[in-house]
Amino acid sequence: MLHGHGDDAYLYTQPIKANFSTNIWYGGRSEALKTFIQASWDKIHAYPEPAAESLCDLIAQDLDIGTDQVLACNGATEAFYLIAQAFHSKTSTIMIPTFAEYEDACNVNRHQLKFHNWADLKGTTLFSEGLVWLCNPNNPDGRVVEKAFLKSLLKNNIKSTFVVDEAYIDFTDAISSAIDLIDKHPNLILVKSLTKNFSIPGLRLGYLIANRAMVQNIRFFKPPWTVNSIAIEAGKYILQRKESFLPPVKQYKSDQKEFSEKLAQIPGLKIWSSKTSYFLIELEKSNASELKKLLISEFGLLIRDASNFRGLSNQFIRVATLSEDKNQLLIDALTQWSKSNS
Structure with missing residues (x-):
């Protein structure tokens, strides 16, 4: 991790009353899952499945795709690094601003990097051969690309492979997953997270989906046993009960609307529109670092x-x-x- 991550609560010794820095579904903690994990403890005394095969089977069944189209990973971040490794030394275009791990993974694997601003993205935009990294919904600003728009990009750039990160797809009702485009567009890789929407970031669990040939190519670079036994069992437990774990999107968005509207009334803050539960705030009088230090030291936020x-x-x-x-x-x-700053 070269550029840093949002949730750095581990750096602070004082109590944190509320953590607004992480995009995890705050209401996803499950006592039932905790009990299940405790009951699964003996699983750690044997090696896990080398490629989390039983979890991949269940994911494929849930999504109605082939098992050989799924690759389970140690969080979505492992998927990013595996993809970048499979395309070692190629060109990567990254839509910005966005999650820094795409750039980090590409740098480690010696990609030639290009950057394209979200504001300039059109369905007719043409990219270089290689990879195009796109977070949908995007982190940090919550903007989205609708499916018809994505289809245009895929059709207009058949020599480019699009890595679409859908880690936050369950935090919006503005778009749906592009899973149904996988079989029609061999230049599409979807990366999914099971940690943010199900509130289990400490277990590190995610997966990628693509056509069979693409998955086989990426699988070549994946070490065995990167998904541990507890994560595999927790993933299967959640997927079999996912409706009870997913965030209530309509209520969540309603809460976000009320929250952002109240913040917008505070002088010195410009609230950016978002299609998700998280959003950007532009400061008119201070800088982010100073405000962050003040909020953690004076308010525990x-x-x-x-x-x-x-x-x-x-x-x-x-x-x-x-x-x-x-x-x-x-x-x-x-x-x-x-x-105090007026």
């Missing part, structure tokens, strides 16, 4: 300093929508901060 997203300045922060009482803590803190 953690936000995401978004200045290390390529394409954003040091005046951007990102926040995720939490429960109403925690959202109010940030509203009150930023109101006080705004008054």
Whole structure:
């Protein structure tokens, strides 16, 4: 990890009252899953399945695709690095601002990097041969690419392979997954996460989907046993009960709307529109680093300093929508901060 990650709560010794820096579904903690994992403890005394075969079978069944079209990974991040390795020394175009791990994975694997601003993306945009990295919905700003738009990109760039990160697809009702495009477009790789929507980031679990030949090519670079036994069992448990684990999108978006509207009333803050539960805030009077330090030291609140997203300045922060009482803590803190800076 070269550029850093949003959730750096581990760096702080003081109690954190509310963590707005992470995009994890805050209501996803499950006592039933905890009990199941405890009951599965003996699984750690034997090696896990080399390629998480039973989990891949269940994912394929759930998505109605072939098992050989799925590759389970140690979080979506392992998928990014495997893809970059499979395309070693190729050209990669990254839509910015976005998740820094795409760039990190490409740098490690000696890609020639190009960057394309989201604001300039059109269905007719032409890219170089190689990889095009696109987060949908995008992190950090929550913008989306609709399926018809993505189809145009795929058709207009048949010599480019699109890596579409759908880690946050369950945090929006503005678009649906592009899984049905996989068989029609051999230049599409989808990366999915089971950690953010199901609130298990510590277990590191994700997968990629593509056509059979593409998956076989990427699988060649994957070490065995990267997905541990507990993660495999937890993944299967969740997928068999996923409707009870997924975030309630309509309510979540309603909460986000109320939260962002209240923040927009605070002088010195410009709220960026988002199709998800998280969104960017542009600061008019301060910089992100200073505000982050103030909020953690004075109020015990953690936000995401978004200045290390390529394409954003040091005046951007990102926040995720939490429960109403925690959202109010940030509203009150930023109101006080705004008054002291007026």
